[in-house]
Amino acid sequence: MRIPILKLHEYLLISVQVDLDDQTALQFQEDVLNKIHEEGSHGVVIDLTSVEMIDSFIAKVLGDVVDMSNLMGAKVVLTGIQPAVAITLIDMGIVLDEVPTALDLEQGLDKLQSELEG
Amino acid sequence: MQVHTHVEITSEWGIVAARQAGRKLAREVGFGSVDQARITTAISELARNIYLYANKGQIKIEELADAGKRGIKITAVDNGPGIKDVRRVMEDGFTTSGGLGAGLPGVKRLMDEFIIDSELNNGTKISAIKWLR
Numbered sequence: 652m653r654i655p656i657l658k659l660h661e662y663l664l665i666s667v668q669v670d671l672d673d674q675t676a677l678q679f680q681e682d683v684l685n686k687i688h689e690e691g692s693h694g695v696v697i698d699l700t701s702v703e704m705i706d707s708f709i710a711k712v713l714g715d716v717v718d719m720s721n722l723m724g725a726k727v728v729l730t731g732i733q734p735a736v737a738i739t740l741i742d743m744g745i746v747l748d749e750v751p752t753a754l755d756l757e758q759g760l761d762k763l764q765s766e767l768e769g
Numbered sequence: 770m771q772v773h774t775h776v777e778i779t780s781e782w783g784i785v786a787a788r789q790a791g792r793k794l795a796r797e798v799g800f801g802s803v804d805q806a807r808i809t810t811a812i813s814e815l816a817r818n819i820y821l822y823a824n825k826g827q828i829k830i831e832e833l834a835d836a837g838k839r840g841i842k843i844t845a846v847d848n849g850p851g852i853k854d855v856r857r858v859m860e861d862g863f864t865t866s867g868g869l870g871a872g873l874p875g876v877k878r879l880m881d882e883f884i885i886d887s888e889l890n891n892g893t894k895i896s897a898i899k900w901l902r
Contacts (some may be wrong), residue, residue, distance in 0.1 A: 706813040707871040735806035743875030
C-alpha cells in the first residue's frame, strides 16, 4: 500500500487516509524524502485527520520524517491530529518535541508559508 | 453472551488485525472514541512487542462483565525469550529495539489494570483491562 503524495507549487501535500501498518509507514517515510528530493520542495503538510490511532512506532516514524526532512532542508507540518489521538499520545508519555503542528490543512499551509518567508 | 476474539500474531499484518478487532469490540461494548483509541493503541503496542521480540503469539480480546461493571480485557501471550528485567521495561524510554521505549509503560497508563508475567526463556503473558465508566 502506498500513500499518495501531491505536489502543490513548492509544497507537498499528503493526506493519510488509512490505518497505518508498519510497512506502509516506513514506505511512506521513504517516499516523502524521495519526493522532496525530486521536486525540490520546501515544505510538506502531512494531514492526519483520518488517522484514528497513533502508537509509539507510528509516532516515531512521523517524528523521524520531520527530522529527516529538516536535514534535507524542507519543513514539515503535521495537521488535523484528532482529539482521541492527542489524548492517547500524551497518556502514553509520547511528546513529539519540536514537531510543528496545525489544526487543519489550511492552517498548516499558512504556517509553512510564514515560516519559509520569515 | 460475552464476546471474545483471538488474533494470531505471526506477521505485521497481525498487528493491524488485532487493532481492528479491538476497536470493533471496544465500540460494541460501548466505549467512547477516546477510550477506543486508548484500547486500540494498547493492543497495537502489545501485538508489536510479540512480533518484535517473540516472532509469534496470540492476542485475546474479551468483553468483561463483573458485578455490574463492564469492560474489555486484552491478553497477550507468547512463548518468546521472556523479559530479563521487568522493572526496566516498565521505565519510560527503555528500549532494546530502537523504538521510543514508550510501549509497555504507555499501555499501563492507557489501561486501568495491568499485569505482566514473564519468565526468562519461557515466554511472556500480559493482561490489561479497561473498565467502562
